[in-house]
Amino acid sequence: MRLIVCSNSAPRWQDGAGLLPRSPGGLVPLLATLLGRHGGDWVCTMPIDNTAEPPTADPPIAPSGDGSVEVTPLPGGVTLHRLRLPQAMVDRHYETIGVRLLLWLFHYLLDTARQPDGRLAEAWPAYEAVNRAYADRVATLMTGSADEFILVNDHHLFLVPEMLGRRSERRGRVAFFQGLPWCEPDYFGVLPAYIRDRILTSLLCADVIGFHCTRWARAFLGCCARFLPGCVVDDRSVTYDGHRTRVTVAPFPLDVAMVERLRGEPATAEWRARLERDAHGRRVIARADRIDLWKNLPRGFAAYRSVLEREPGLAGEWWFCAVATPPGRPTERTRELQRECADMVADINERFGVPGRPAVSMIFPDLATTRNCVVAALAGADLALVNPTFDGMNLVAKEALYLGERARLLLSVNAGAYEQLADHVTPVHPFDVEATASVMFEAMTSGADPAGRAAARRLLREQDATSWLDRMTGAEQ
Structure with missing residues (x-):
């Protein structure tokens, strides 16, 4: 051919x-x-x-x-x-x-x-x-x-x-x-x-x-x-x-071989060590997105804020790590989105964080090691959130499922990846903040290991x- x-x-x-x-x-x-x-x-x-x-x-x-x-x-x-x-x-x-x-x-x-x-x-x-x-x-x-x-x-x-x-x-x-x-x-x-x-x-x-x-x-x-x-x-x-x-x-x-190469690179180890320091021994909720309108970052932060309003003590046990990268070409709407996210993060930290230990952080990695940061965050997560309003595919969902040793994946039913991964993830309704918060709260407090992770990895390895x-x-x- x-x-x-x-x-x-x-x-x-x-x-x-x-x-x-x-x-x-x-x-x-x-x-x-x-x-x-x-x-x-x-x-x-x-x-x-x-x-x-x-x-x-x-x-x-x-x-x-x-x-x-x-x-x-x-x-x-x-x-x-x-x-x-x-x-x-x-x-x-x-x-x-x-x-x-x-x-x-x-x-x-x-x-x-x-x-x-x-x-x-x-x-x-x-x-x-x-x-x-x-x-x-x-x-x-x-x-x-x-x-x-x-x-x-x-x-x-x-x-x-x-x-x-x-x-x-x-x-x-x-x-x-x-x-x-x-x-x-x-x-x-x-x-x-x-x-x-x-x-x-x-x-x-x-x-x-x-x-x-x-x-x-x-x-x-x-x-x-x-x-x-x-x-x-x-x-x-x-x-x-x-x-x-x-x-x-x-x-x-998912290019499994490349993900494995990235996992073994020194830059990934450096990011893993940095994120572990920032976590201060807390469990980690991770997400990784471009700052695009449909990635739905504000509702993800709003759901986490709702969880902390129910149970403020969880801020001492969990850290929300959001790895963010710029859109391909920013518009006035994406710039406003980034400002909104920054304001929400500041509000959550003012209410629930303590000096030197924020409840939520937006991480902006340098261009050269962006993918290393994403791999480090997803590999070290205890819970991963992927909640786009609509998304053609969303390969981060597959990366999170493959890399997460212990993380449950909360995945939007409107992500294209959901059709393939439905048996291995927890579904979320991306437009319903309180429903997302309830699913997030259950995942944060249940302490259950994700079931069927071996089957999920096998599914991802079989496709090339x-x-x-x-x-x-x-x-x-």
């Missing part, structure tokens, strides 16, 4: 080592693993910052004829194609459409009294132009081989399948994977019809569409049935305009990048 993958996200690399992920979870590590095994091409956008700049000597960079693409051969038969796009176009594509429309749409975060707004019509041509740049580059890489598998990823590139054409116009297969949730038809319908229908008809030019869980797949099927007259929908496919698109569920696996790709290609049915 020859792979051509497209993602807005870019990897980093190291001399002689090829592609390296920025973290042990998510899209980029998965793609790096697959390309490392199969070889092929990776088309992505030139990063805005300089953290992913290539080495100056090896491997070399070969700009395309018009300078719009930087082509970087890497070890293992992998070639990276980084698109150089005008900054104004990137901003409208990524922030106006990608974040303020689509990211907020699929997480049910639009202010529907005001959004979508007039900026949408101005920014949509830039979204189309970026998708066209990807499709044009992929078209130059396609050979017409029947074993070619083109994998297009995430909401940034919804229009690429349409621009590549349907199966009758090519021999290889095109797949699209949606890493975010997919919202129900009533909410998806807030989009203007020309965008709503364009997204759906483009995706139905793909041969397969993948989601992290059955809920998101069914919501997509429901949108097709609602908004595309003449389409035929069943549990596993959509047939539209004579073309059948298979719909599959393929949750991202190859089994994920098999689901996408149809080799695993």
